[in-house]
Amino acid sequence: xxxxxxxxxxxxxxxxxxxxxxxxxxxxxxxxxxxxxxxxxxxxxxxxxxxxxxxxxxxxxxxxxxxxxxxxxxxxxxxxxxxxxxxxxxxxxxxxxxxxxxxxxxxxxxxxxxxxxxxxxxxxxxxxxxxxxxxxxxxxxxxxxxxxxxxxxxxxxxxxxxxxxxxxxxxxxxxxxxxxxxxxxxxxxxxxxxxxxxxxxxxxxxxxxxxxxxxxxxx
Amino acid sequence: xxxxxxxxxxxxxxxxxxxxxxxxxxxxxxxxxxxxxxxxxxxxxxxxxxxxxxxxxxxxxxxxxxxxxxxxxxxxxxxxxxxxxxxxxxxxxxxxxxxxxxxxxxxxxxxxxxxxxxxxxxxxxxxxxxxxxxxxxxxxxxxxxxxxxxxxxxxxxxxxxxxxxxxxxxxxxxxxxxxxxxxxxxxxxxxxxxxxxxxxxxxxxxxxxxxxxx
Numbered sequence: 001x002x003x004x005x006x007x008x009x010x011x012x013x014x015x016x017x018x019x020x021x022x023x024x025x026x027x028x029x030x031x032x033x034x035x036x037x038x039x040x041x042x043x044x045x046x047x048x049x050x051x052x053x054x055x056x057x058x059x060x061x062x063x064x065x066x067x068x069x070x071x072x073x074x075x076x077x078x079x080x081x082x083x084x085x086x087x088x089x090x091x092x093x094x095x096x097x098x099x100x101x102x103x104x105x106x107x108x109x110x111x112x113x114x115x116x117x118x119x120x121x122x123x124x125x126x127x128x129x130x131x132x133x134x135x136x137x138x139x140x141x142x143x144x145x146x147x148x149x150x151x152x153x154x155x156x157x158x159x160x161x162x163x164x165x166x167x168x169x170x171x172x173x174x175x176x177x178x179x180x181x182x183x184x185x186x187x188x189x190x191x192x193x194x195x196x197x198x199x200x201x202x203x204x205x206x207x208x209x210x211x212x213x214x215x216x217x218x219x
Numbered sequence: 220x221x222x223x224x225x226x227x228x229x230x231x232x233x234x235x236x237x238x239x240x241x242x243x244x245x246x247x248x249x250x251x252x253x254x255x256x257x258x259x260x261x262x263x264x265x266x267x268x269x270x271x272x273x274x275x276x277x278x279x280x281x282x283x284x285x286x287x288x289x290x291x292x293x294x295x296x297x298x299x300x301x302x303x304x305x306x307x308x309x310x311x312x313x314x315x316x317x318x319x320x321x322x323x324x325x326x327x328x329x330x331x332x333x334x335x336x337x338x339x340x341x342x343x344x345x346x347x348x349x350x351x352x353x354x355x356x357x358x359x360x361x362x363x364x365x366x367x368x369x370x371x372x373x374x375x376x377x378x379x380x381x382x383x384x385x386x387x388x389x390x391x392x393x394x395x396x397x398x399x400x401x402x403x404x405x406x407x408x409x410x411x412x413x414x415x416x417x418x419x420x421x422x423x424x425x426x427x428x429x430x431x432x433x
Contacts, residue, residue: 001320002319003315003316003319003320004316004320006316007305007308007312007316010307010308010312011305011307011308014307014308073301074301074302074303074304074305074306075299075300075301075302075303076303076304076305078268078270078297078299078301078303079297079303079317080320081269081270082268082269082270082292082293082295082297083293083320083321084290084293
């Protein structure tokens with residue numbers, strides 16, 4: 001299983017891997033917002049956490065469809081399905097590798113983008129923390145969509161549409177917790193803990209659903 | 220050690236592609252599937268490998284140590300039309316990944332990556348990215364994947380596609396060696412593999428009738 005994790009990580013940084021594309025898209029989306037919104041610093045810092053979160057959500061949708069599709073195209077998926085390791089575990093490891101390759105760079109890039117949005121240190125820290133906790137949930141939810149669409153030749157858009165409704169709660173609580181850290185009356189912990197709960201919930205349900213879909217997707 | 224298929228049938232779309240296929244393969248036996256294109260050879264192999272759901276019947280694996288409800292697929296190596304190797308990674312990286320993922324099945328050990336590359340006649344190029352190799356070399360390296368970990372059953376779907384004559388001989392030698400060690404081979408092929416006492420199963424496709432030539 002460690003071998004699978006390492007292989008997927010290697011693939012995500014080699015040519016054709018999606019790791020950099022996600023970060024570049026994230027940076028592009030967030031960097032153009034100040035130009036569009038104008039130089040109103042108060043407005044920018046007010047919408048900052050939401051924009052950073054939306055950017056992260058969209059960029060993590062970008063690479064999802066390739067999660068199982070590359071393995072299917074070259075026949076590796078067949079061999080993964082045949083092994084004695086439970087398929088759920090295989091999917092979980094692939095999710096982890098996908099998150100380290102595609103999700104973690106977004107978390108690391110987010111403080112820079114926070115500066116673009118004129119956010120203060122607390123807001124930047126809170127956004128980074130909520131992204132760290134929330135983006136794995138996006139990957140786990142996305143794994144289900146990617147597994148359902150694995151047999152479709154251009155399934156990318158379908159994956160995004162399937163995944164988006166389930167990803168909305170993650171966005172709501174992620175942004176909610178980030179705002180609660182800077183705005184005084186709202187407490188930070190409740191939305192943050194709900195976000196943690198969502199991630200843990202989908203860490204169980206996502207691989208299960210994806211494994212089921214992969215078993216049935218074979219033709 | 221035996222692989223038993225009982226009364227297998229599978230569907231492609233609405234129609235039954237084949238039905239009532241039964242066979243039992245003992246250690247050291249080889250079954251060659253022949254038949255024209257679309258006659259269901261690949262489908263049968265994928266059913267045996269557990270990659271396609273059969274309509275009826277079952278495939279079971281029996282050995283002294285195997286649990287009774289074990290999936291036959293776990294005892295199998297499957298070499299399909301696609302090579303299951305990543306073009307971005309080097310040959311050695313590909314092979315060592317599969318070696319550690321597969322592990323070894325009870326009662327045998329796989330070769331090291333270097334030995335396996337040597338065995339298919341491509342010892343010197345394991346450091347190259349897989350994508351740089353020619354189609355024939357890629358096929359050979361995909362075959363080397365079967366050698367790095369031990370599985371008693373080899374399921375080969377057109378193993379000799381894109382291969383030159385020497386490579387076919389190499390493959391035949393390796394298949395014979397596997398059979399001599401008590402392995403089981405199922406292969407779908409158009410070219411004769413040069414195996415003497417192989418059993419042959421002739422597939423005829425949608426007609427639903429099987430002729431067996433033993």
